[in-house]
Amino acid sequence: MTVAQRTVAIILSEDGREVLRLAAVNIPESGAVLMHVQDSDDLGLWVQTPREDGEHLLLVRWEYVLSIDFPIGETRTIGLRI
Amino acid sequence: MNISVQGFRTSSADWDAVKNLSDDQVPPLSPEQREVARKMGIPEGDYARSALAGQRTMERMVLKTERFAMYLHERFKEMAPQAKVDSVALNTWDGRFEVSVAVGDRSIPIRIAEELVDDYFDSGSPEMGRRLDYVLSLAMHAQVA
Numbered sequence: 144m145t146v147a148q149r150t151v152a153i154i155l156s157e158d159g160r161e162v163l164r165l166a167a168v169n170i171p172e173s174g175a176v177l178m179h180v181q182d183s184d185d186l187g188l189w190v191q192t193p194r195e196d197g198e199h200l201l202l203v204r205w206e207y208v209l210s211i212d213f214p215i216g217e218t219r220t221i222g223l224r225i
Numbered sequence: 226m227n228i229s230v231q232g233f234r235t236s237s238a239d240w241d242a243v244k245n246l247s248d249d250q251v252p253p254l255s256p257e258q259r260e261v262a263r264k265m266g267i268p269e270g271d272y273a274r275s276a277l278a279g280q281r282t283m284e285r286m287v288l289k290t291e292r293f294a295m296y297l298h299e300r301f302k303e304m305a306p307q308a309k310v311d312s313v314a315l316n317t318w319d320g321r322f323e324v325s326v327a328v329g330d331r332s333i334p335i336r337i338a339e340e341l342v343d344d345y346f347d348s349g350s351p352e353m354g355r356r357l358d359y360v361l362s363l364a365m366h367a368q369v370a
Contacts (some may be wrong), residue, residue, distance in 0.1 A: 144318045150235040150275040152265050174266015177275060179240045191237070198241070212265065216233030216279065218285055223226045225298050 147182045159207025166201060168192050175212065176205075215217040226311055228294050231285045234316030239278040239285070251277050290315045293322060293342055301326070305365055307335075315339065326365070334346065335364040 151152045154173035155163065163170050177191040187204040243251065248270035254262065261270035294313040301308045311325040311332065322342060324335040337360055345353035 145320070148234050148236055150240060151280060153269055168265045171266055171268070177267050177271045179235065179237065179244075181237060192295055193244075214233050214279070216283070218229050218282060220227055220229040221287060221291070223228050223291060223294055225247070225295075 145183060145211055145212045146180050146188065146211060146213070148180070150177060151211050153188070153203065153208055154178050154210040154212070155203070156207050156209050159209075161202065162207060163201075163203070164191075168201065226292055226297070227312040227314075228290050229312070229314040230290055230317065231314060233279050234286065234317045234332065235275065235278045236282045236285065239281040240275075242281070243274045243278045246274060246277075261318065266353075276278065286315055286317065288321070289346070292346070295311075297324060304358065304362060307366065313365050327353075328365075333365065335361065344358060 154175050160170060160176075163176070167191075175177075178192070180188050180190055181200055182189045187202050187206075188208065189200050190203055192199050192201045228305045229241070237263075238271060251270070251273040254269055254273050254276070258272060258276060259269060262269050262330070289311055293315075294310060297310045297313065307328055309327045312323075312325050314323045315321075316323055322337045322339060324337065326333045326335060337357070339359065342359060344350075345357050
């Protein structure tokens with residue numbers, strides 16, 4: 144399974160929260176951080192983050208990720224008459 | 226023919242399109258969604274934008290699956306007229322289309338990489354079309370033989 148191309152709620156470790164603050168990413172004081180994952184690889188999650196000059200990609204290393212949550216969604220089914 | 230999409234995904238394009246919408250430009254959350262956002266400490270506006278982007282991506286994926294189903298219907302008319310496409314499902318978890326084709330009283334499952342279909346639809350290149358045909362004929366021959 145891949146989390147790429149999904150908007151997910153990430154629970155970060157305290158170190159992870161500190162790293163994001165160092166990277167000047169606005170995150171809430173507590174709770175999950177909602178982020179759009181562009182891609183993921185062995186290093187971690189590549190997430191989109193807005194900067195003053197536009198969107199940037201930021202690596203959130205796996206070691207800082209405690210948990211990831213996103214809705215599974217319901218299967219959408221339609222009938223097609225041919 | 227049944228067309229379905231399993232799973233939830235948010236394309237970057239749809240996320241980009243909604244991320245700067247103000248809270249009053251996005252559909253309100255349901256009470257259940259509001260509760261989830263509260264429990265997780267996610268601002269309601271952010272949760273609503275995420276839900277809207279996911280909804281838009283879902284609509285695109287349904288359309289893509291429908292388009293692919295039409296393509297399969299036409300291809301099988303040429304390649305295997307005795308075959309009838311029963312269902313086409315896009316499984317977003319492993320990025321594959323799961324197709325069920327009926328040949329007589331048999332049901333043949335075929336799995337096709339979403340990436341291959343995207344590449345063909347995006348490029349329209351004859352080479353991609355041949356690769357897709359190859360996957361289809363391989364699956365049909367393997368099951369029918």
